[in-house]
Amino acid sequence: MFNWVDGQPADAVSLKDRGLAYGDGLFETIAVKAGQPLLLERHLQRLEAGCGRLAIVADHALIRSELLVFAATLGDGILKLILTRGDGLRGYGINAGAPARRILQGSPPATYPEAHGSSGIRLFPCATRLSEQPLLAGLKHLNRLEQVIARAEWHDADHAEGLMLDMSGRVIEGVFSNLFLVDDGHLLTADLSRCGVAGVMRAELLARAEASGITTRVVDISLEQLQQADEVFVCNSVYGIWPVLGCGPMSWSAGPLTRKLQGIVRTLLGV
Amino acid sequence: MFNWVDGQPADAVSLKDRGLAYGDGLFETIAVKAGQPLLLERHLQRLEAGCGRLAIVADHALIRSELLVFAATLGDGILKLILTRGDGLRGYGINAGAPARRILQGSPPATYPEAHGSSGIRLFPCATRLSEQPLLAGLKHLNRLEQVIARAEWHDADHAEGLMLDMSGRVIEGVFSNLFLVDDGHLLTADLSRCGVAGVMRAELLARAEASGITTRVVDISLEQLQQADEVFVCNSVYGIWPVLGCGPMSWSAGPLTRKLQGIVRTLLGV
Structure with missing residues (x-):
């Protein structure tokens, strides 16, 4: 399986990430079937609503296109998107200049008993x-x-x-x-x-x-x-x-x- | 400034870390003066109590010794320790085999107005x-x-x-x-x-x-x-x-x- 951070293959994220420091971010767990992210519009709607509530500034068109490419590469499985507020300074105050960070993680299809x-x-x-x-x-x-x-x-x-x-x-x-x-x-x-x-x-x-x-x-x-x-x-x-x-x-x-x-x-x- | 992950210099952490996924961990922000972590015993007490409450298994003797060495290297500044439940599988269930992860981050002394x-x-x-x-x-x-x-x-x-x-x-x-x-x-x-x-x-x-x-x-x-x-x-x-x-x-x-x-x-x- 494979992962992307901000569109690039990666298996690690900066220690400064506010997702790690404070859980300052959102996630979506998306089923992918034959290269298609299922219920994509609803996932994107919820993500965007969450960004609005938490005042996380993100490029939602870019997120959509990235999810589509990632899902096509994954084929069948689970796509987890973590969107964090990006790197922080010390303390809870928001670094308005830091862009949100997009973390995409692919994993095999779920294996719950039928x-x-x-x-x-x-x-x-x-x-x-x-x-x-x-x-x-x-x-x-x-x-x-x-x-x-x-x-x-x-x-x-x-x-x-x-x-x-x-x-x-x-x-x-x-x-x-x-x-x-x-x-x-x-x-x-x-x-x-x-x-x-x-x-x-x-x-x-x-x-x-x-x-x-x-x-x-x-x-x-x-x-x-x-x-x-x-x-x-x-x-x-x-x-x-x-x-x-x-x-x-x-x-x-x-x-x-x-x-x-x-x-x-x-x-x-x-x- | 410098950072350690599990005792090694590092600036990034695994995408599988449960601190990132769920905020599944604890932290301590410790003032360091002349190489000494201040109020160390109380920080360690709280950390250990937190691990008990969250059932995070950690080597507290190792954490103590690592904090002392890190603080000595830092000299004067702020030492932030993040202790996460380590890498996760997919889902909230705890991977009992994964050791807790120790993330130490050094930063300069705080600069609040006198x-x-x-x-x-x-x-x-x-x-x-x-x-x-x-x-x-x-x-x-x-x-x-x-x-x-x-x-x-x-x-x-x-x-x-x-x-x-x-x-x-x-x-x-x-x-x-x-x-x-x-x-x-x-x-x-x-x-x-x-x-x-x-x-x-x-x-x-x-x-x-x-x-x-x-x-x-x-x-x-x-x-x-x-x-x-x-x-x-x-x-x-x-x-x-x-x-x-x-x-x-x-x-x-x-x-x-x-x-x-x-x-x-x-x-x-x-x-």
């Missing part, structure tokens, strides 16, 4: 809660210690993902996925204005569901609502959709709406 | 609030986007630091300092069990004050308490103590306890 999608998975009920920070909520930024700690809570293969709540006990998302539930035919997913990552697949599913006449609702979700849901699934832009069969004492079955959306995603991701 | 300490400073009242995450509170970890955003709130030279509150409006700290206030002869500083960085100078001052018979209290502090304080100052292990003269509409004078503690710090830092 049964995760076909049969479904169990979620580990993480004790780690998501802190509430509206200024960063929704962004796929590089400050991910909460996810690191949460992912370290379980080691067994019986749990393919973890469930994360916020500090107030609201149901938010998985460690590396967004979460949906089906309630009386409606598709629900958590409001991410206080915490959480607004996933590209989540956005795509909300749009596709609406287009198919399915009512969608982005709301606060309680554990009780989750427990009473007719169907539950997790999603991201790499693996698509996994039905959720259980989490701690709660259990569900893979239902018809989950299966319908899996069909749509299969076309999208070519899996 | 008047910050002698006359005092004004704090910018930051709108950015600190989110509450007990699992990370107190640690000097690499997830510092809140500080980056807060520091970007002001550009004028009239404010040498910013004041940060938590989501509930409690007074917590500066962007790169801890905050103390003097109330009726008692020394107060914020409880950092929900958010904030437990500074090395803060710990040293609490210990020194207790040893001098000054009552210290680590408590929740309201804006009203801050406003009514007899004296206010900020501190860190590089610049020592700056009296605070104002923040927004609030104002204070540099008082006798602040001056007394500045005398102690002057001896400690040799400034």
